[in-house]
Amino acid sequence: MASAPFRPFDDILDRDAALRRLREAVAGADDGELFLERRRSEALGFDDGRLRTASFDASEGFGLRAVRGETAGYAHSTTIDEPSLVRAAATARLAVGAGGGTLAAPPPRTNRRLYGDADPIDDAGFALKVETLREIDAFARALDPRVVQVSASLSASHQEVAILRPEGDLVTDVRPMARLNVSVIVEENGRRESGGHGQGGRHGLLGLIDRATWEATTREALRIALVNLHAEAAPAGVMDVVLGNGWPGILLHEAIGHGLEGDFNRKGTSAFAGLMGQRVAAPGVTVLDDGTIPDRRGSITVDDEGTPSNRTVLIEDGILVGFMQDRQNARLMGVQPTGNGRRESFAHIPMPRMTNTYMLSGEADPASMVADLKDGIYAVGFGGGQVDITSGKFVFSCTEAYRVRNGQVQEPVKGATLIGDGATALKGIRAIGNDMALDPGIGNCGKAGQWVPVGVGQPSLLIGGLTVGGAAA
Structure with a gap:
């Protein structure tokens, strides 16, 4: 049964009293807000022929922040009442001291709305969700006798936020989220390999439990597993690489995205610090962060400081032109906020974070890009990776990749890792495909211990001279 709308100033707190406490906390400060949140989430996991996990979580609370210069005082509580607010205001006030700043x-x-406000948890009953997962398991096993294990999960959440600003404005947002994931393990002649696929976004759950949707997701997971079942050991060495479109944009997200967040550049710890207005990528490379795409996993109508989300150009035709900013870093750097102030929950302080980060299409035909490879790798799926923000160096593992010889896609390869640094990889882009696509809605991003949902995307790319780690050539 659906819960009543989250109206903290109608049902829990007196708005005028809350505003007085907030103003007491930020007197003499540069900025601050009272962030209130209620969240419900549900997750079901079906594994090895049975329902293994079923969880439901509900939480609510507030965070109060006062900011002065580079210092922020933050206090949060799971109890939303005036005594808790009084204590939080006194704690946050300590960061301001006797300052005489101006807000x-x-x-x-x-008034823009990028997604609906219905709770996806209520889209289907528990029994239907379990039966859908059971059908996915049976369908995957019936597709191929080599399937030995199937894992499927459904998750949904409903986040409601209210942000009270010191000037008296109240900003609200209701954020749905739903996701389906399927993983398949296949076995042949004693060898086991896996493949996975998923879909999601800020929308209801019904579209994901539609049979046509979960069948397609399951078939794709199986396809990837069977590709890997016949993969050979990846070569090692420096070679040209073609990246597929869509989800491979995770490399773009990690290798350069974090380096274009305002805090790292203000502090001089990003590989891109001090390069504004300079060429940082090959001509034709245009990278954006766009939180305004309807129903996308990384989209937000407003960020967690109350700033409307934005379409921010970061790199334009190879030139660095912008960073992603929250209010604090924007003010300290003398620029405008970009709507990228995000936090995991009321228990966390906001910071500059990505939303949907992607590269625009070019003009090259993706097939011709592969045909131009004499000896290289065609990588269309990625798993985990590691990035050093200061140097920009990255290591990414491929979940689906192929050897290319004389322009022909040949055997799949397993264990390939791509090694390089973001700045060099950007400048090494030799061709940009005309097939930009966004990922299917499965991304999460971690920073300073906080996780938020994000989106990525890119066209196919031909990058010269990447180091490929694998087996000895």
């Missing part, structure tokens, strides 16, 4: 201008207002 920054409030965020602009917006």
Whole structure:
């Protein structure tokens, strides 16, 4: 049964009293807000022929922040009442001290809505969700006798936020999320390999439990597993690489995305610090962070400081032109906020974070890009990776990749890792495909212990001279 709408200032707190406490906390500060949140989430996991996990979580609370210069005082509580607010205001106030600052201008207002406000948890009953997972398991096993294990999961969440600003404005947002994931393990002649696929976004659950949707997701997971079942050991060495479109944008997200967040550049710890206005990528490379795409996993109508999300150009035709900013870093750097102030929950302080980060299409035909490879790798799926923000160096593992010889895609390879640094990889882009696509809605991003949902995307790319780690050539 659906819960009543989250109206903290109608049902829990007196708005005028809360505003007085907030203003006491930020007196003499540069900025601050009272962030209130209620969240419900459900997750079901079906593994090895049975329902293994079923969880439901509900939480609510507030966070109060006062900011002065580079210092922020933050206090949070799972109890939403005035005594808790009084204590939080006194704690946050400690960061301001006897400062005599002037509050920054409030965020602009917006009436835009990028997604619905219905709770996806209520889209289907528990029994139907379990039966859908059971059908996925049976369907995958019936597709191929080599399937020995199937894991499938459904998750949904409903986040409601209210942000009270010191000037008195109240900003609200209701954020749905749903996701389906399927993983398959196949075995042949004693060798086992896996493949996985998923879909999701800020929308209801019904589209994901539609049979046509979960069948397609399951078939794709199986296809990847069977590709890997016949993969050979990856070569090692420096070679040209073609990256597929869509999800391979995770390399773009990690290798350069974090380096274009405002805090790392203000502190001089990013590989891109001090390079504004300079060429950092090959001509034709344009990279954006766009939180305004309807229903996408990384989209937000407003960020967690109340600033409307934005379409921010970061790199334009190879030139560095912008960073992603929250209000604090934007103010300290003398620029405008970009709507990228995000936090995991009321228990976390906001910071500059990505939303949907992607590269625009070019003009090259993806097939011709592969045909131009004399000896290289065609990588279309990625798993985990590691990145050093200061140097920009990255290591990414491929979950689906192929050897290319004389322009022909040949055997799949297993164990390939791509090694390089973001700046060099950007400048090494030799061709940009005309097939930009966004990922299917499965991304999460970690930073400073906080996780938020994100989106990635890119066209097919031909990059010269990447180091490929694998077996000895």
